Amino acid sequence: MSAVTTPARQASGGVNVKTVNRIVIYGLLALFAVFYLMPLFVMLVTSFKTMDEIQNGNMLALPRAPTFDPWLKAWGETCVGLTCAGIKGYFWNSIKMVVPAVLISTMLGALNGYVLTKWRFRGATLVFGLMLFACFIPFQSVLLPMATILGSVGRFGVTLQNSIGTSFGLGNSTVNLVFVHVVYGIGFTTLFFRNYYEAFPTELVKAAQVDGASFFQIFRRIMLPNSMPIFVVTVIYQFTNIWNDFLFASAYAGTGDAMPMTVALNNVVNTSTGVVEYNVNMAAAMIAALPTLLVYVLAGRYFVRGLMAGAVKG
Amino acid sequence: MAFLEIDGLRKRFGQVEILKGIDLDLEKGGFLVLVGPSGCGKSTLLNTIAGLETITSGEIRVDGRTINDLHPSKRDIAMVFQSYALYPNMTVAGNISFGMEMRGVPAAERQKAIDKVAKVLQIGHLLQRKPSQLSGGQRQRVAMGRALVRDPKLFLFDEPLSNLDAKLRVDMRIEIKRLHATTGTTIVYVTHDQIEAMTLATKIAVMRDGEVQQFGTPAEIYNNPTNLFVADFMGSPAMNLIPATIGTNGNALSVVLQREAREPISLPMANAPAGLSAFQGKPIIFGVRPEALTDPEGAERNASNIATADCHIEVVEPAGSDTFAVTNLGGKGVVARLRADANIQPGTNTPLAFNLTKAVFFDPATENRIR
Numbered sequence: 125m126s127a128v129t130t131p132a133r134q135a136s137g138g139v140n141v142k143t144v145n146r147i148v149i150y151g152l153l154a155l156f157a158v159f160y161l162m163p164l165f166v167m168l169v170t171s172f173k174t175m176d177e178i179q180n181g182n183m184l185a186l187p188r189a190p191t192f193d194p195w196l197k198a199w200g201e202t203c204v205g206l207t208c209a210g211i212k213g214y215f216w217n218s219i220k221m222v223v224p225a226v227l228i229s230t231m232l233g234a235l236n237g238y239v240l241t242k243w244r245f246r247g248a249t250l251v252f253g254l255m256l257f258a259c260f261i262p263f264q265s266v267l268l269p270m271a272t273i274l275g276s277v278g279r280f281g282v283t284l285q286n287s288i289g290t291s292f293g294l295g296n297s298t299v300n301l302v303f304v305h306v307v308y309g310i311g312f313t314t315l316f317f318r319n320y321y322e323a324f325p326t327e328l329v330k331a332a333q334v335d336g337a338s339f340f341q342i343f344r345r346i347m348l349p350n351s352m353p354i355f356v357v358t359v360i361y362q363f364t365n366i367w368n369d370f371l372f373a374s375a376y377a378g379t380g381d382a383m384p385m386t387v388a389l390n391n392v393v394n395t396s397t398g399v400v401e402y403n404v405n406m407a408a409a410m411i412a413a414l415p416t417l418l419v420y421v422l423a424g425r426y427f428v429r430g431l432m433a434g435a436v437k438g
Numbered sequence: 439m440a441f442l443e444i445d446g447l448r449k450r451f452g453q454v455e456i457l458k459g460i461d462l463d464l465e466k467g468g469f470l471v472l473v474g475p476s477g478c479g480k481s482t483l484l485n486t487i488a489g490l491e492t493i494t495s496g497e498i499r500v501d502g503r504t505i506n507d508l509h510p511s512k513r514d515i516a517m518v519f520q521s522y523a524l525y526p527n528m529t530v531a532g533n534i535s536f537g538m539e540m541r542g543v544p545a546a547e548r549q550k551a552i553d554k555v556a557k558v559l560q561i562g563h564l565l566q567r568k569p570s571q572l573s574g575g576q577r578q579r580v581a582m583g584r585a586l587v588r589d590p591k592l593f594l595f596d597e598p599l600s601n602l603d604a605k606l607r608v609d610m611r612i613e614i615k616r617l618h619a620t621t622g623t624t625i626v627y628v629t630h631d632q633i634e635a636m637t638l639a640t641k642i643a644v645m646r647d648g649e650v651q652q653f654g655t656p657a658e659i660y661n662n663p664t665n666l667f668v669a670d671f672m673g674s675p676a677m678n679l680i681p682a683t684i685g686t687n688g689n690a691l692s693v694v695l696q697r698e699a700r701e702p703i704s705l706p707m708a709n710a711p712a713g714l715s716a717f718q719g720k721p722i723i724f725g726v727r728p729e730a731l732t733d734p735e736g737a738e739r740n741a742s743n744i745a746t747a748d749c750h751i752e753v754v755e756p757a758g759s760d761t762f763a764v765t766n767l768g769g770k771g772v773v774a775r776l777r778a779d780a781n782i783q784p785g786t787n788t789p790l791a792f793n794l795t796k797a798v799f800f801d802p803a804t805e806n807r808i809r
Contacts, residue, residue, distance in 0.1 A: 327523035330490050331584075335537035336511030345536075349527035 171406035178402050194403035202404050204391045214388035221298050225305040226362045233313020241321040242329045258311035263371050274300045297382035305366045313358050320354035356423045364416045385412050441466035447496030456482050458648040469625045473635040474645035480628045488517050516585035517594040522577045524569040531565040534583050555587045575606050595627040632672050644668050666805040675728050681768040682724040684717045695767045705745040713808040723800040728775035730793035736777045737791035749790045
């Protein structure tokens with residue numbers, strides 16, 4: 125008798141414990157999510173409020189009369205330091221710096237990964253180890269040496285300008301930032317691509333060799349088209365990092381025309397013209413955050429697995 | 439002069455010698471199978487022929503031309519890989535024509551070649567598909583198509599069937615054999631499956647530890663193994679290798695096999711190999727294939743030297759086409775191959791016929807054949 129009923133009782137007890145566990149887990153997760161999303165919510169809500177409402181109302185309340193004015197003002201009118209032309213110019217500065225930096229560092233990473241896995245040479249492991257090491261060098265420690273190097277390059281640019289009429293962009297702040305981010309990013313992009321290509325079937329490379337494809341033909345026709353997942357990962361990672369970078373941006377382009385978005389945003393908030401326009405600041409911050417969000421949403425769709433299916437085995 | 443000649447080929451990785459002086463040759467239109475257990479160097483040997491691995495010393499010639507230092511694409515070879523290695527981003531047509539594209543063949547000509555190969559392999563309806571949309575057998579066909587379209591001097595196959603299921607493997611094996619027969623191409627084929635080796639090859643090279651153990655036709659390898667390893671490796675079920683001694687029976691030699699709890703069997707040898715007389719009273723290894731050890735009614739009528747002895751049957755395995763019986767001789771399980779309808783019961787004593795014409799003998803010390 126008991127032998128029959130015991131398992132049933134245990135089973136029902138098991139279900140109860142399970143349900144409680146689920147409730148606790150999901151409850152905690154929801155709590156953390158709310159906690160994490162709260163600042164974003166406040167920013168969004170505030171950016172659509174008028175100053176009156178911000179000064180008199182509740183921070184968490186929804187805007188009573190939503191307005192786009194703070195966003196328009198942040199984009200086109202707000203003061204960054206002494207110039208009051210909005211943040212749009214700096215937004216484009218960031219784009220002009222981020223896009224080349226991301227593309228160059230990603231392509232170099234892919235090329236490095238390809239060589240380190242499919243064209244192994246004596247000392248390849250050591251080279252990779254040193255590149256990994258580059259990932260862990262703190263930003264701060266390269267600030268001054270890099271400033272010195274960029275200074276020398278800049279002076280060389282001036283010399284070129286004087287002698288042959290063009291500096292080839294040497295000494296240009298945007299070019300400098302692209303250079304810094306490419307150098308700093310290569311460690312990470314190489315790591316990503318090397319690990320991806322390590323699992324990439326070497327027989328494909330051999331087959332292409334037999335087919336007569338050259339080093340770069342194999343890279344362009346075989347490796348790259350089959351690297352979409354890691355390409356997307358690297359682009360998202362690099363884009364987010366470089367777009368959000370403040371330290372290098374403020375150190376090497378902290379003043380002047382090439383100032384990127386992050387530095388400009390800091391200056392918007394620090395510029396005091398009497399009243400602190402929280403709504404405009406929040407709108408500016410949202411604009412600064414949008415591209416990384418957008419990249420994630422758009423590129424994430426291509427974040428597919430199983431692209432290699434069909435190459436090898438059944 | 440042979441079509442493919444390999445002379446004293448050596449390959450060293452650091453201190454480890456993978457290939458220890460390989461000498462092989464193959465006539466035009468021949469089918470050479472390199473067979474051996476994992477790590478014997480057969481795939482490395484194939485890769486050196488393909489040019490995907492460099493060689494330490496030696497020479498490889500195809501049609502009289504030394505190809506040692508040529509780039510793989512310049513050797514006039516085509517290779518089918520174990521994993522097929524189809525480019526996943528290209529269609530079947532793209533895969534087949536990639537090599538021609540790299541060599542700058544005009545598009546119209548490429549299309550013509552694709553159509554021709556697709557017709558031979560019956561993959562015309564698959565040309566616009568991606569490899570991921572193909573089944574295992576179809577991928578195998580496409581991989582062969584990619585090799586065929588080059589019309590090379592030499593085809594290299596690296597264990598092409600090992601990823602297929604058992605039934606498909608048999609079908610594709612026949613297909614490869616038919617392809618070889620109709621196109622008359624020269625093929626070097628690597629496998630660890632000795633049945634593939636026996637069925638496909640015109641020449642087999644059995645390899646172990648970077649050395650060719652025996653090189654010959656399938657019949658030579660099967661009937662006249664030069665050493666214990668070859669005898670043991672080729673054939674399924676494997677050759678029975680029974681520890682025995684050589685005795686005398688009048689003025690003829692006899693093979694003495696120990697039985698469990700009974701007096702030994704003595705098999706009189708009518709036409710013993712000459713070398714065997716030196717082993718009188720000494721231990722040897724007596725090799726007899728399962729089909730040469732059968733029920734007296736099933737024994738070969740015209741074999742000149744058949745000896746019958748009573749054996750204790752331990753296990754009976756009906757396999758449909760044959761019945762396998764396991765007995766114990768010289769302390770080892772010995773498999774006999776009987777007719778499917780042989781009336782035999784485990785645990786009984788039954789006379790078995792030893793076809794001594796087909797028997798082979800090995801020196802246990804050197805593992806070499808006694809001839």
